[in-house]
Amino acid sequence: MARHQETGRAGEEKALRWLRDRDFEIVDRNWRHGHLEIDIIAYRAPYLHFVEVKTRSSLYFGNPEDEVSKTKLKHMIDAGTAWLALHPGHKRVRFDILAIRLGHGDGGDEYLFIEDVYT
Numbered sequence: 001m002a003r004h005q006e007t008g009r010a011g012e013e014k015a016l017r018w019l020r021d022r023d024f025e026i027v028d029r030n031w032r033h034g035h036l037e038i039d040i041i042a043y044r045a046p047y048l049h050f051v052e053v054k055t056r057s058s059l060y061f062g063n064p065e066d067e068v069s070k071t072k073l074k075h076m077i078d079a080g081t082a083w084l085a086l087h088p089g090h091k092r093v094r095f096d097i098l099a100i101r102l103g104h105g106d107g108g109d110e111y112l113f114i115e116d117v118y119t
Contacts, residue, residue: 010055010102011053011054012053012055014055015039015040015051015053016040018098018100019040019042019051022044025043026040026042027048028040028041028083029041031079031083033079033082036075036076036078036079037079038052038079040053040098047093048090049093049094049096050079050080050094050096051096052068052097052098053097053100054097054098055099055100055101056100059101063099063101064101064112065097065099065114073095073117076118077095077118080093080095094115095117095118096114096116097112097113097117098111098113098114099113099114100112
């Protein structure tokens with residue numbers, strides 16, 4: 001497995017723990033619809049959250065959250081719409097980014113949770 005894939009996988013595991021520690025219920029992960037994917041689908045009243053996780057081990061290529069383009073956001077919305085069609089009943093949804101910088105600062109990880117990026 002390539003290093004960037006390992007970093008991404010580690011980031012998703014850390015994201016799951018981070019969300020659970022903040023009272024999110026994990027509903028689904030790595031959900032696919034055709035070529036589209038949602039990293040994490042989580043619920044914390046009153047919102048269902050579609051979460052894109054971006055992880056970096058250094059800032060050489062910039063901040064992790066900067067990697068979410070308008071195209072990626074559109075793909076998130078399209079995939080979220082497809083998920084909602086299969087799981088109706090959720091009236092309040094948010095599309096979020098959870099950016100993780102591994103080993104930042106004092107050796108710990110840094111998390112930036114950007115809620116409701118599509119408003």
